Amino acid sequence: METLINRFLSYVKIDTQSDPNSKTTPSTEKQWNLATELAYELERIGLRDVTIDDHAYIMATLPSNIEKEVPVIGFISHFDTSPDFNGTDINPRIINNYDGKDIILNEAQNIILSPDYFEDLLQYKGQTLITTDGTTLLGADDKAGITEIVTAMEYLVQHPEIKHGKIRVAFTPDEEIGRGAHKFDVEKFGADWAYTMDGSQIGELEYENFNAASAKVVITGKSVHPGYAKGKMVNSITIANEFIGILPPEETPQNTTGREGFFHVHHIKGEIEHTEFEMIIRDHNKERFEERKKLLLKITEKLNSMYGPCIHLELKDQYFNMREKVEPVMHIVEIAKEAMVEIGITPIVKPIRGGTDGSQLSFMGLPCPNIFAGGHNFHGKYEYVPVESMQKAVEVIIKICELTATKKYET
DSSP states (O other): OHHHHHHHHHHHTSOOBOOTTOOSSSSSTTHHHHHHHHHHHHHHTTOEEEEEOTTOOEEEEEOOOSSSOOOOEEEEEEOOBOTTSOOSSOOOEEESSOOSSOEEEETTTTEEEOTTTOGGGGGGTTSOEEEOOSSSOOOHHHHHHHHHHHHHHHHHHHOTTSOOOOEEEEEESOGGGTOTTTTOOHHHHOOSEEEEEEEOSTTEEEOOBOEEEEEEEEEEOBOOOGGGOTTTOBOHHHHHHHHHHHSOTTOSGGGOOTTOOEEEEEEEEEETTEEEEEEEEEESSHHHHHHHHHHHHHHHHHHHHHHOSOEEEEEEEEEOOTHHHHGGGTHHHHHHHHHHHHTTOOOEEOOBSSOOHHHHHHHTTOOOOEEEOOOBSTTSTTOEEEHHHHHHHHHHHHHHHHHHTSGGGOO
């Protein structure tokens, strides 16, 4: 596991945060620092056809070592990290033989990773954890996935007795800002299907995700002296409050789970004459997703009829539930489940309460379920990853490659 740990630490110490306000790809110049290192490393471990394009998308090939024709499969992870929290000067900590108690991440700032709050910690008692120092995120999302793919490919190169077909790997920028698949060349990748290594706890296997849209609401008001405002003032702030108040109060992220959808207002700013707020709309069910968008249109129409044409609503679809693209080829999920079972992992098949490059790729013609990478508490100072989970992810990748090379899964 030492190689696995060292590889992961070398990746997370390189700052690769993406920037949603940037119009370039990658969205930040610093993502190139890891991208170029990864391209070099793939060549060093013995992969072929290593390419890195003008937008930092990396692809490489592990050639087949069998004579018969079998499906070409792929493994994909992203190297950018979330802009939601500090990702500069990451200083990981290694906790050997975790004792199940509180972990003091930062004594000076009294930042504690506690199983009293994060109960998942207890399932890793006795294992090796990699945590933050309490001042940054860790970057296991998704540098754990990259580590696992590179390590698995290196192992297969070094162990030709393990039979497999042609394997393609790819690493992408800007997944954290929803653009990881936008410039992915599916035809060039040339796989029949792929797996993103971008899930959380050990055993996770996902082929459903939210249908997603964004909404921006802009309200124009009229400012009049409050002492003489009757019948004249239009307060855009109160109209924004009224708009938000019509939304179902129980349908928010903090009140939903599983396949339950939500509205999430995540940004608002305003004054009397101008207020704008942004929200995201999420639902696994396509019909309910469309109903949610219609509700926003109805609220806009209602309030505009009350206050005049003061509200402008901008709705944009972001991605869709990949289930409809994966269900016709469910054998690709069954292979992953079988791989987990064969190495002693109980598959946890559940919907993703979020998005994934795999969703967009599935709609681009590359069916792409998501497999655990092992990390927890992504995008913040409490992020951690058990090394043993990463090792198991490596074994799952290897086993999938083996299973796909058997006659049972020929297509």
